[in-house]
Amino acid sequence: MGGRKIMALLVTILAAGLLGCGGTNGIYGVDHQGEGDNDSPAGSGIIEVTVSTSGGSAAIQYTLSISNGNKYTLGANDSLTYHTRRLGTHEVQIDPIPSTCSLTAANPSVVTIRQSETVHVDFVIICGGSQ
Numbered sequence: 001m002g003g004r005k006i007m008a009l010l011v012t013i014l015a016a017g018l019l020g021c022g023g024t025n026g027i028y029g030v031d032h033q034g035e036g037d038n039d040s041p042a043g044s045g046i047i048e049v050t051v052s053t054s055g056g057s058a059a060i061q062y063t064l065s066i067s068n069g070n071k072y073t074l075g076a077n078d079s080l081t082y083h084t085r086r087l088g089t090h091e092v093q094i095d096p097i098p099s100t101c102s103l104t105a106a107n108p109s110v111v112t113i114r115q116s117e118t119v120h121v122d123f124v125i126i127c128g129g130s131q
Contacts, residue, residue, distance in 0.1 A: 045113035047082040049092060049121045051075070056101055056127030065108075067091040076125075087113050092121045101127035 053060055053076035060076040067090045072080055074094070084090070093108035104124040111119045 043087075043115055044083060044085045045087055045115060046118040047084070047090065047092060047111060047113065047121060048079070048118055049074075049082065049123070050079045051094065051123045051125065052077055053101070053125040053127065056098065056125070060098065060127075062094045062096070062123075065091075065093045065095070084113060087115055089113075094123045097125060098127060101125050 047066070049064060051062060051064075051074050056076060058076050062074045062076075064072045064074050064080060066072075066082060070082075074080060089110060089112050091108040091110055094103070095107075097103050097107070102125070104126065105122065107123070109121045109123075111121060113119060
């Protein structure tokens, strides 16, 4: 194998290793509508968040916050799968809720992540006027 091929192989292996290490705060992947890494290593947990909005504009966008400060943009009817190595209690919050809408559950929602478990958080938002 030539020197350039070996160097290219080493760069590829190094890049793959760095990408697979995970991010800060114990997060190693987020799937947003099927994107990203959906595998869960041992010692981790998953929060599956679903947003369902009725009676409002399909153009509504929300900011989903998870207790460690990570923020994600979700549409009116959207979902996100959040993988974490941080077991224990997490707060999951969605904002802003338009003044003509109401949320049918607690906000923030407090969930407990246990090893190898998936926790579901459903935000159902009902709107009654124009946004």
